[in-house]
Amino acid sequence: MAITTLDGVVAGAQVPRFFIKAVPVANTVAGRPQTTWDRAGVPGAGSYNTTLAGVALSSSSTMVNGQIPHTDPGSGNAYLARFGAYSTSTGTIFLADRLWHNGGFTITSTSAQTVNSATFPARDANGSTNGEGVLLGLEISAAAGAVAPTITVSYTNQDGTSGRTGTNSVATANSPSAGAFYPIGLQAGDRGVRSVQSLTLSASWVSGTMNLVAYRPLAFVDASLAGTTGAIDPVTGGLPRLYNGVVPYIYYIPTSTTPPAIGGLYVETQG
Amino acid sequence: MAITTLAGVAGGQMPPDHRLKVPSGTLVAGRHHSLWGQAPFAGSYDTTLAGVALSSSTNPVTGQLYRRDPVSGNAYLSKLYASLGANSISGTVIVADRLWHNGGFTITSTAAQTVNSATFPARDATGTTDGDGVLLGLEVSATVGAATPTITISYTNQAGTSGKTATNTIAVASASVASSFYPISLQAGDTGVRSVQSLTLSASLVSGTINLVAYRPYAILDCRYNGVFSSTDALTSVMPRVFNGTVPFVIINTNSNPSGLPLQFNYSEAQG
Numbered sequence: 001m002a003i004t005t006l007d008g009v010v011a012g013a014q015v016p017r018f019f020i021k022a023v024p025v026a027n028t029v030a031g032r033p034q035t036t037w038d039r040a041g042v043p044g045a046g047s048y049n050t051t052l053a054g055v056a057l058s059s060s061s062t063m064v065n066g067q068i069p070h071t072d073p074g075s076g077n078a079y080l081a082r083f084g085a086y087s088t089s090t091g092t093i094f095l096a097d098r099l100w101h102n103g104g105f106t107i108t109s110t111s112a113q114t115v116n117s118a119t120f121p122a123r124d125a126n127g128s129t130n131g132e133g134v135l136l137g138l139e140i141s142a143a144a145g146a147v148a149p150t151i152t153v154s155y156t157n158q159d160g161t162s163g164r165t166g167t168n169s170v171a172t173a174n175s176p177s178a179g180a181f182y183p184i185g186l187q188a189g190d191r192g193v194r195s196v197q198s199l200t201l202s203a204s205w206v207s208g209t210m211n212l213v214a215y216r217p218l219a220f221v222d223a224s225l226a227g228t229t230g231a232i233d234p235v236t237g238g239l240p241r242l243y244n245g246v247v248p249y250i251y252y253i254p255t256s257t258t259p260p261a262i263g264g265l266y267v268e269t270q271g
Numbered sequence: 272m273a274i275t276t277l278a279g280v281a282g283g284q285m286p287p288d289h290r291l292k293v294p295s296g297t298l299v300a301g302r303h304h305s306l307w308g309q310a311p312f313a314g315s316y317d318t319t320l321a322g323v324a325l326s327s328s329t330n331p332v333t334g335q336l337y338r339r340d341p342v343s344g345n346a347y348l349s350k351l352y353a354s355l356g357a358n359s360i361s362g363t364v365i366v367a368d369r370l371w372h373n374g375g376f377t378i379t380s381t382a383a384q385t386v387n388s389a390t391f392p393a394r395d396a397t398g399t400t401d402g403d404g405v406l407l408g409l410e411v412s413a414t415v416g417a418a419t420p421t422i423t424i425s426y427t428n429q430a431g432t433s434g435k436t437a438t439n440t441i442a443v444a445s446a447s448v449a450s451s452f453y454p455i456s457l458q459a460g461d462t463g464v465r466s467v468q469s470l471t472l473s474a475s476l477v478s479g480t481i482n483l484v485a486y487r488p489y490a491i492l493d494c495r496y497n498g499v500f501s502s503t504d505a506l507t508s509v510m511p512r513v514f515n516g517t518v519p520f521v522i523i524n525t526n527s528n529p530s531g532l533p534l535q536f537n538y539s540e541a542q543g
Contacts, residue, residue, distance in 0.1 A: 013510035015396040018488035044459035074460035227526035229493035233507035
């Protein structure tokens with residue numbers, strides 16, 4: 001079964017879920033993504049895994065602390081029908097599926113730190129574990145030191161080819177605060193990540209805590225004016241499929257240093 | 272019965288309710304404001320700590336956007352228009368069901384003030400009293416003093432687990448004006464609130480009046496063009512269910528500091 005008509009969207013409408021997340025612990029950096037995963041609010045704060053292999057995340061049995069609530073459909077499929085979000089300062093707000101995260105890195109090490117990630121859930125762009133559309137990011141969960149290393153990740157791509165490498169696509173900055181989020185680029189020709197083998201810092205980050213995250217963006221909206229809502233609906237959003245076990249969460253790219261609160265509404269349709 | 276087609280939406284369309292609100296105080300950019308207590312059609316507040324469950328089933332509650340329960344079948348939001356006045360103001364309009372509110376807090380107390388709320392109505396996300404999707408906010412109904420306390424709430428979550436605690440998501444501003452609305456976070460893992468046990472201020476608020484509100488947002492609307500109506504409909508808002516007895520009210524978040532603006536809303540449901 002699948003939803004193929006607007007009547008199907010109407011018939012399968014699910015409960016709207018409101019979210020609001022507290023401002024970050026410090027000023028943001030214009031153009032640097034920021035996660036809300038660790039922030040208090042609605043939903044409450046998420047936590048991090050502390051092992052290098054990390055943990056696959058799924059809401060199918062029990063919801064993951066920090067995710068926007070989702071319940072798998074009894075039958076048929078789930079789709080994102082509406083996503084509206086506002087920010088108290090300008091930027092772009094993203095909704096993503098959080099597939100996996102880890103921890104346990106030695107933040108002072110400049111050696112390759114072996115990850116050998118746990119298998120990601122079958123929630124890539126096609127609902128498989130191949131990794132199509134699955135991206136990596138590095139989240140700072142406790143403020144790091146006054147250094148700006150390059151982050152290099154060795155991974156296996158969506159075709160199963162190992163030995164691929166990517167580096168942070170947004171430059172790191174000295175002393176990033178908790179919530180700083182650095183997307184990792186893909187090697188030319190790759191479309192996603194199936195697994196992670198290792199992470200290497202070009203210089204010690206002195207102190208703090210960092211975590212790798214595998215995620216798949218589902219939608220984004222603009223907050224081109226502070227306080228206003230950017231929104232997509234079943235037509236303008238294209239009904240992105242939400243695979244069973246999806247762990248929806250919010251990150252954003254601010255355009256200024258003003259730390260924003262982020263709020264909005266998330267609605268699925270199922271059938 | 273339920274509406275499952277767009278034709279059903281058209282066939283079940285109810286008359287719209289048009290409301291005008293003119294806030295008396297200055298709304299602060301970046302802060303949520305509730306229009307519940309704003310004239311005309313200003314709502315009142317309860318004055319007891321246990322508070323009162325709110326329902327429009329028998330009579331509308333003064334302050335709400337007008338609606339009535341369907342004779343049979345279900346109700347859904349089918350259209351929402353809003354305009355945030357004629358000045359240079361943009362922002363977000365949130366329509367929520369107001370399930371419960373209270374009053375009677377000692378504004379200077381830093382002790383835990385027992386609430387033990389009256390049972391919320393069966394209007395959580397699935398139409399029960401469990402509390403899934405029901406949130407708490409602190410609403411200022413008379414301007415408070417020059418203090419910025421942390422608000423801590425002890426509550427029972429949607430699964431019936433008591434002893435859960437949470438604080439205000441957005442920092443309290445000094446001398447918050449009437450209508451200021453501070454959403455309360457949830458403890459990690461919770462999806463809503465079944466009941467409230469107590470409220471604690473970390474510092475005296477000196478003067479004024481505060482009220483707790485249990486609410487459940489079900490629509491959100493962008494208003495970024497000065498004085499021009501924005502809208503959402505049954506399809507773009509994805510048919511949010513409006514349970515019998517719902518008490519719709521409006522929370523706004525703006526990007527400027529307007530005062531005396533005529534805020535206009537047009538609310539309609541489809542029923543069937």
